[in-house]
Amino acid sequence: MFQAPIHYTPKNPDFLKLIHEKVTRQHFMHHNGFELTKIEPGYIECEAKLDEHLTQQDGFVHGGVTSTIADLVTGFAAFSLVSKDDRVVTSDLKVSYFHPGKGDKIFARGWVIKPGNRLHYCESEVYVVNNGEYKLIAKGTAIMAIIEGKNKEIEG
Amino acid sequence: MFQAPIHYTPKNPDFLKLIHEKVTRQHFMHHNGFELTKIEPGYIECEAKLDEHLTQQDGFVHGGVTSTIADLVTGFAAFSLVSKDDRVVTSDLKVSYFHPGKGDKIFARGWVIKPGNRLHYCESEVYVVNNGEYKLIAKGTAIMAIIEGKNKEIEG
Amino acid sequence: MFQAPIHYTPKNPDFLKLIHEKVTRQHFMHHNGFELTKIEPGYIECEAKLDEHLTQQDGFVHGGVTSTIADLVTGFAAFSLVSKDDRVVTSDLKVSYFHPGKGDKIFARGWVIKPGNRLHYCESEVYVVNNGEYKLIAKGTAIMAIIEGKNKEIEG
Amino acid sequence: MFQAPIHYTPKNPDFLKLIHEKVTRQHFMHHNGFELTKIEPGYIECEAKLDEHLTQQDGFVHGGVTSTIADLVTGFAAFSLVSKDDRVVTSDLKVSYFHPGKGDKIFARGWVIKPGNRLHYCESEVYVVNNGEYKLIAKGTAIMAIIEGKNKEIEG
Numbered sequence: 001m002f003q004a005p006i007h008y009t010p011k012n013p014d015f016l017k018l019i020h021e022k023v024t025r026q027h028f029m030h031h032n033g034f035e036l037t038k039i040e041p042g043y044i045e046c047e048a049k050l051d052e053h054l055t056q057q058d059g060f061v062h063g064g065v066t067s068t069i070a071d072l073v074t075g076f077a078a079f080s081l082v083s084k085d086d087r088v089v090t091s092d093l094k095v096s097y098f099h100p101g102k103g104d105k106i107f108a109r110g111w112v113i114k115p116g117n118r119l120h121y122c123e124s125e126v127y128v129v130n131n132g133e134y135k136l137i138a139k140g141t142a143i144m145a146i147i148e149g150k151n152k153e154i155e156g
Numbered sequence: 157m158f159q160a161p162i163h164y165t166p167k168n169p170d171f172l173k174l175i176h177e178k179v180t181r182q183h184f185m186h187h188n189g190f191e192l193t194k195i196e197p198g199y200i201e202c203e204a205k206l207d208e209h210l211t212q213q214d215g216f217v218h219g220g221v222t223s224t225i226a227d228l229v230t231g232f233a234a235f236s237l238v239s240k241d242d243r244v245v246t247s248d249l250k251v252s253y254f255h256p257g258k259g260d261k262i263f264a265r266g267w268v269i270k271p272g273n274r275l276h277y278c279e280s281e282v283y284v285v286n287n288g289e290y291k292l293i294a295k296g297t298a299i300m301a302i303i304e305g306k307n308k309e310i311e312g
Numbered sequence: 313m314f315q316a317p318i319h320y321t322p323k324n325p326d327f328l329k330l331i332h333e334k335v336t337r338q339h340f341m342h343h344n345g346f347e348l349t350k351i352e353p354g355y356i357e358c359e360a361k362l363d364e365h366l367t368q369q370d371g372f373v374h375g376g377v378t379s380t381i382a383d384l385v386t387g388f389a390a391f392s393l394v395s396k397d398d399r400v401v402t403s404d405l406k407v408s409y410f411h412p413g414k415g416d417k418i419f420a421r422g423w424v425i426k427p428g429n430r431l432h433y434c435e436s437e438v439y440v441v442n443n444g445e446y447k448l449i450a451k452g453t454a455i456m457a458i459i460e461g462k463n464k465e466i467e468g
Numbered sequence: 469m470f471q472a473p474i475h476y477t478p479k480n481p482d483f484l485k486l487i488h489e490k491v492t493r494q495h496f497m498h499h500n501g502f503e504l505t506k507i508e509p510g511y512i513e514c515e516a517k518l519d520e521h522l523t524q525q526d527g528f529v530h531g532g533v534t535s536t537i538a539d540l541v542t543g544f545a546a547f548s549l550v551s552k553d554d555r556v557v558t559s560d561l562k563v564s565y566f567h568p569g570k571g572d573k574i575f576a577r578g579w580v581i582k583p584g585n586r587l588h589y590c591e592s593e594v595y596v597v598n599n600g601e602y603k604l605i606a607k608g609t610a611i612m613a614i615i616e617g618k619n620k621e622i623e624g
Binding site for chain 2: 562564566581582589604607609611
Binding site for chain 3: 113114121139143
């Protein structure tokens with residue numbers, strides 16, 4: 001239904017395999033039911049069934065769920081473009097909430113809007129889906145920093 | 157250990173009771189183990205034990221956990237200052253990530269920096285705690301919009 | 313060359329006249345050479361010749377010029393959609409800088425991405441233009457708050 | 469009146485001289501009347517007389533003036549901490565506007581809140597001053613990226 005707004009050539013041809021490996025260790029994703037549903041160079045889609053554990057006191061999607069899915073799609077979109085031994089960490093995440101969300105599932109898509117040697121600027125859209133109808137509830141921006149090198153420690 | 161940077165007089169003397177009621181229906185909070193540990197007018201503290209389900213693939217706190225706790229403390233801080241029948245929704249949430257986090261627990265504090273009739277501007281700090289030592293890993297800002305009136309529907 | 317991404321019906325059919333009036337009193341715009349070049353409901357284009365007074369120490373567009381033009385296009389885009397006696401003020405402005413800019417002129421376009429009763433969420437793109445070629449140097453988001461009523465004072 | 473919230477040891481003992489040199493070539497600053505009034509490692513103060521050319525249509529400080537002064541104080545605060553041949557560029561600038569501003573002058577202070585090898589996270593406060601009384605009208609955050617090396621070109 002949606003398409004990547006920009007097409008990239010990945011530096012690491014094995015990015016798909018690496019993302020699948022990472023996802024298995026993404027405990028917060030699994031604990032809350034998020035799944036990646038499309039993985040392309042610089043572009044990611046993700047969704048979760050909107051069970052009660054993702055809601056706040058009025059039955060709407062929790063603000064933290066929306067920011068989490070925005071972080072997931074932009075983080076993996078950025079990671080899909082880095083070199084073999086590099087990683088990414090979130091430097092900055094911002095989400096504008098347009099509507100409270102209720103529905104069958106939450107869906108988000110994220111992409112790299114401006115790749116760089118050290119920073120990947122990213123964007124995201126978050127939707128709720130009701131009977132197959134998509135409603136945009138939030139848009140986000142993110143800055144993902146590239147950590148170079150297999151042996152380089154992330155500054156703890 | 158920490159103190160509220162600004163002291164406010166709440167419009168609703170029963171804000172504490174209302175927050176306790178709301179928290180019982182905050183399913184996403186409970187599912188992930190977040191607890192409010194201090195509730196004052198315009199100021200909130202929150203924490204969660206850093207069990208594996210709050211981590212990402214390298215064992216660090218997930219970016220979505222950090223943004224969630226930043227949303228929780230600023231959302232409740234804003235709510236503590238509104239009138240009896242009013243609610244708040246997150247309009248905008250931004251988090252800057254200073255360090256990857258590892259530790260025994262995650263802790264955050266949030267406050268209203270500029271209250272208004274329609275918008276409460278808020279700030280937050282997020283820490284990881286190791287053997288009682290607090291390390292600042294992120295700072296956030298949030299804009300919380302006030303929804304007036306008991307019977308007024310949140311635009312869905 | 314560019315087109316409005318979303319088409320709106322203005323609440324005030326005289327929005328164009330009102331914007332032209334406002335612009336005459338926009339001293340900071342004139343002092344620095346900014347001109348609105350397209351005004352449509354919810355969509356604005358603006359540009360300035362890149363004379364030396366808009367640059368910083370290395371000859372690039374000053375960061376404040378970029379944030380100013382992002383504020384201008386989103387502020388007027390939001391204003392074009394309000395009712396006759398309403399005004400808008402900037403609540404929040406954010407700019408991501410993709411490239412340092414050099415060129416003949418700076419150009420920006422801004423639009424309302426999600427209109428509301430109280431807040432208009434807006435987006436902007438900023439370009440430098442060299443020999444007719446447009447290069448995207450920044451993207452921005454803005455939240456514009458609607459101040460209702462002719463006689464209502466802006467809280468000073 | 470104000471003090472730096474954090475004290476740093478500069479990497480380059482000549483940072484003060486370098487900033488004075490840079491300022492002479494900051495054409496946008498001079499064209500609009502901004503002056504640095506305090507320069508310390510990681511901390512900057514700046515002000516401008518609020519003449520008509522800094523205002524918008526209702527006589528208030530222009531939103532672009534506020535974002536410009538927020539960029540200036542955080543950019544120079546970041547620059548004061550880098551090594552001899554390094555420079556900084558703004559990666560991301562965000563300003564929350566608390567009040568419309570009117571007064572004799574505009575004043576801002578900015579500081580590095582979290583220095584890094586590649587990014588300096590910064591914060592700012594913007595005030596209007598009336599008869600010596602300071603009123604906070606905006607707060608900002610900025611991410612300043614460090615460009616290493618004398619001969620390294622800024623990617624244009």
